Amino acid sequence: MAFSQIETNFHANDGVDEIVEEQRPFALKHGVSFGDFIQFAGAVGVSNCAGGPRLQFLAGRSNxxxxxxxxxxxxxxxxxxxxxxxxxxxxxxxxxVxxxxxxxxxxxxxRVDPSIPGTPFDSTPSSFDAQFFVETLLRGQIFPGNGSNVGEVLSPLHGEFRLQSDFEIARDARTACEWQSFITNHNSMVTKFEAVMSKLAVLGHNPRTLVDCSEVIPVPSKAKTQVAKLPAGKTLRDIEAACRATPFPVISADPGPATTVAPVPPS
Ligand code: HEM
Structure with a gap:
């Protein structure tokens, strides 16, 4: 937000310019540092998702x-x-990670495939559920947009996008069991996310110099279920299980015709 002329031009930050330009005026108007504003907006943002985490919010970063x-x-x-x-x-x-x-x-x-903006990484992009961890393990079949792009691999569902990095981390021997563990344990996914986000939020800062203002972060609504499902039209045979230590859990499939995922509308 402070150096957007420089940092938003980095390839890995492609697309971040939009939210930066929307948020900067709020931070300036209310005299809040950019670092604090980004942490605050992120914590409020995810608290709006059903089943979402309640992230700690520490204030006091300098500009x-x-x-x-x-x-x-x-x-x-x-x-x-x-x-x-x-x-x-x-x-x-x-x-x-x-x-x-x-x-x-x-x-x-x-921006990975600019021909299909708003294409989500799982079938339930407004719920903070574990569908992402199931669906990244399904066998890939289609490209949802204009074919293969750098950083994209085959997706299992029409309208869903799969990043190469998510595909590989889901199947890597170092991380496959952590990945799979969230499929049947929503609480663990949320608790671990809260913990690791607390760590990310204070990188480069001494947390003792910051003030805990977490009480201003809304309490998210409860998760509907602890266990993720297979999307309609898929079976356990479509799963490419990768955790050697623990068998893939027996989860049920949603009923109905094969799942197609709608794009996320622009904000
Ligand atoms: C581990 C390496 C990671 C890679 C390679 C990666 C890559 C990406 C890419 C390519 C996109 C799509 C950007 C676009 O086309 O607009 C994306 C979206 C997103 N990533 Fe990651 N990501 C990583 C880690 C993270 C982490 C650590 C977080 C937060 C804790 C995160 C949060 C998000 C969010 C919220 C979006 C969606 C933005 C939107 O819907 O507009 N990612 N990521």
Whole structure:
């Protein structure tokens, strides 16, 4: 937000300019630092999703900063080794990267395939559920848009988008069991996401210099279910299970015709 002329031009940040331009005037108007505003808006944002986390919100970051160098943010076309190494530099283990990727349950792409903006990563992009962790393990069959793009791999459902990085981290021996564990344990997914986001939110800061203002973050509505489902039209035979230690859980499929996923409307 402070260096948008520089950082939003980095390839890995493609598309971030939109939200940056929408949020900056609010931060300036209310005299809130950019770092605090981004953390506050993110915590309020995910609290709106059914079954979502209630993220801690610490305030007091200063606006004195420097632009980040390029090539520090992972790309979806990066190999898992590169993603894990880069996230490791910032103090996150491979399993913590999985915990952070629960965010992709409420996410959509605009720029990897610009011909289909708003194409979500799971079939329930407004619910903070574990569908993302099931659907990334389904066998890929189609490209939802104009064919294969850099960072994209085959998706299992019409209207759903699959990032190469999500596909690979779901199947990597280091992370496959953490990935699979969330399918039957919504609470664990949310609790681990809250914990790892608390860590992310204070990177580069001494948390003791910040003030806990978490009480201003709304309490999200409860999750409908603890266990994810197979999308209608899929069976357990379509799952590419990758956790060697634990068999893939027996989950039921939604009834009805094969699932097609609608795009997320523009804000
Ligand atoms: C591990 C490496 C990661 C990679 C390679 C990655 C990659 C991507 C890509 C390519 C998109 C689509 C962007 C677009 O086309 O507009 C995306 C969307 C998104 N990602 Fe990630 N991501 C990663 C980690 C994370 C983390 C750690 C978070 C947050 C904790 C996150 C949250 C999101 C959200 C919320 C969106 C959706 C934005 C929207 O709907 O407008 N991602 N990610």
């Amino acid at each position: 004195i900063s420097r632009p980040a160098p390029d090539l520090t943010v992972p790309e979806p076309s990066d190999a898992t080794n590169k993603i894990f190494a880069r996230m490791g530099d910032a103090g996150f283990s491979p399993n913590e 999985v915990d952070l990727l629960a965010s992709h349950t409420v996410a959509a792409q605009d």
